[in-house]
Amino acid sequence: MAKAQITCSVDDCNLKVRSKGLCGKHYDRMRAHGTTVFRTERTLSVRPVQIVGDVAYVTLTRGYHAIIDASDAQAIGTHNWSAFMGKRTVYAARTAKLEDSPFSGTIFLHREILNPANGFYVDHISGNGLDCRRGNLREATCAQNAQNSRRRKDNKSGLKGVSWHKQRGAWVAQISVHGKRRHIGLFPTKYEAHEAYKEFSKQVHGEFGRSA
Missing domain, CATH: 3.90.75 (Homing Intron 3 (I-Ppo) Encoded Endonuclease; Chain A)
Incomplete structure (x- = not known):
């Protein structure tokens, strides 16, 4: 009388057989996808x-x-x-x-x-x-990487570091230094505020400063 198969028939798998010569993992894979090969084991074509x-x-x-x-x-x-x-x-x-x-x-x-x-x-x-x-x-560093980031998508002025100060009726220039917001000043136009931001950014951020 033939001896019953004890371990899974898939190469390098030593798990106990559940049904049809396969362990539970490979049996479930075969029923669901028609193959015992998992995605990570497949040979995928590499895009040139x-x-x-x-x-x-x-x-x-x-x-x-x-x-x-x-x-x-x-x-x-x-x-x-x-x-x-x-x-x-x-x-x-x-x-x-x-x-x-x-x-x-x-x-x-x-x-x-x-x-x-x-x-x-x-x-x-x-x-x-x-x-x-x-x-x-x-x-x-983390801080330097942040300094070179683009302006936020919710920036309504269109210029980095510049926003409208409703109470003062002027454009305000602000900059982040070591994770803290620093006030640069108030200006009549957003372009003057942005020029002030760019100049201050050169001083505190150096080569990592970004103005756009």
């Missing part, structure tokens, strides 16, 4: 990276493309990258299993390229999160 001269274009999801140096194309082109919608710009990212952890996490293209020191951010000098050429990336 297009090299044009000194730059390369990485095809993302949602119709977006990221731009990188051609010298980084070989390393970056081994994975598929997706469009990650940030608050003020779009980034390129992928999901991967974290080291020494059973969980997956998000890996951003700009961090993959620059590989910053622990505790540091990667700042896009132009403010374009999809321009990941090394000349557009720099290490930054």
Whole structure:
């Protein structure tokens, strides 16, 4: 009399058989999807990276493309990258299993390229999160990264650091320094307020200051 199969018939799976030679995990997968192979185990086609001269274009999801140096194309082109919608710009990212952890996490293209020191951010000098050429990336602290951010979407003046002071009937210029709002002054026009903001930003934010 033939001996009953004890372990799952799937390679490298030593779990106890539930039905039809499969363990519970693989049996449920077969019933639901018609295959015992999980998505993370499938071989996915990698979208090609297009090299044009000194730059390369990485095809993302949602119709977006990221731009990188051609010298980084070989390393970056081994994975598929997706469009990650940030608050003020779009980034390129992928999901991967974290080291020494059973969980997956998000890996951003700009961090993959620059590989910053622990505790540091990667700042896009132009403010374009999809321009990941090394000349557009720099290490930054959290505060420096925030200083180079674009103006808020709810800014009604159209100029960074400038808002209307209804009680005073004038335009006010304000700036954030070390996480605290600092009052620069009141001005008759929003353009004068913005000029004051830009000048003050140069003094306190230096190269990380952004005026638009």
